[in-house]
Amino acid sequence: KQEVTQIPAALSVPEGENLVLNCSFTDSAIYNLQWFRQDPGKGLTSLLLIQSSQREQTSGRLNASLDKSSGRSTLYIAASQPGDSATYLCAAGGSYIPTFGRGTSLIVHP
Amino acid sequence: NAGVTQTPKFRILKIGQSMTLQCTQDMNHNYMYWYRQDPGMGLKLIYYSVGAGITDKGEVPNGYNVSRSTTEDFPLRLELAAPSQTSVYFCATDRYNEQFFGPGTRLTVL
Numbered sequence: 338k339q340e341v342t343q344i345p346a347a348l349s350v351p352e353g354e355n356l357v358l359n360c361s362f363t364d365s366a367i368y369n370l371q372w373f374r375q376d377p378g379k380g381l382t383s384l385l386l387i388q389s390s391q392r393e394q395t396s397g398r399l400n401a402s403l404d405k406s407s408g409r410s411t412l413y414i415a416a417s418q419p420g421d422s423a424t425y426l427c428a429a430g431g432s433y434i435p436t437f438g439r440g441t442s443l444i445v446h447p
Numbered sequence: 448n449a450g451v452t453q454t455p456k457f458r459i460l461k462i463g464q465s466m467t468l469q470c471t472q473d474m475n476h477n478y479m480y481w482y483r484q485d486p487g488m489g490l491k492l493i494y495y496s497v498g499a500g501i502t503d504k505g506e507v508p509n510g511y512n513v514s515r516s517t518t519e520d521f522p523l524r525l526e527l528a529a530p531s532q533t534s535v536y537f538c539a540t541d542r543y544n545e546q547f548f549g550p551g552t553r554l555t556v557l
Contacts, residue, residue, distance in 0.1 A: 368544045369544050369545070371546060373548075374539040378553075379538060379550065379551070380548045380549055380551045381537070381539075381546075381548040382548075383545065383546070383547065383548075386545050426489070426490075428546065429537060430544040430545075431539055432544075433478050433495075433497070433544060434492065434495070434505075435544070435546060436514075437489050437490040438489060439487065439488065439489040440489065
């Protein structure tokens, strides 16, 4: 059974810092790895999707990487802003049934 | 396109009452899912459907029922509501292993 772990569970950083969120999974036979953002009381918004054949994806200040052999994905946020404060979840996709991590709660303070 | 819509946004039920959570999508995706999200516990799959007329149990199906008569709609039925069903419920669709979420329904059972 796939297990997905996100470390750290919570992170507080000053504005302007570059930061890395980690996602690890136990079964490397994944179809893709998807990163989401969730604001308090809201639904999940897809940020980046990395297919199993890809190594990374970029969108603006966000860069996600995938290393299937080591069972790891990272989400890099450049020049963090207070508006980046949210919970970030990763999901390992497997034959249309993804497995979600519990998320990293990020606070960026001015 | 509205994407995935869910109604109601909030609901309070008394123990033993029943209700249906509505989910509708306009993206013509075959795969649809119901998740529940409890604080600090991540997302758990309740039921999913691979197309109209086909549904299957997820990780936590007890106390819930679903139906899928059309591609667009995937309602979740709660019979005999219990306090343990207090949670936030998310509906999602899937296209090529990429998930799209609705805004959620926050349910409290008292």
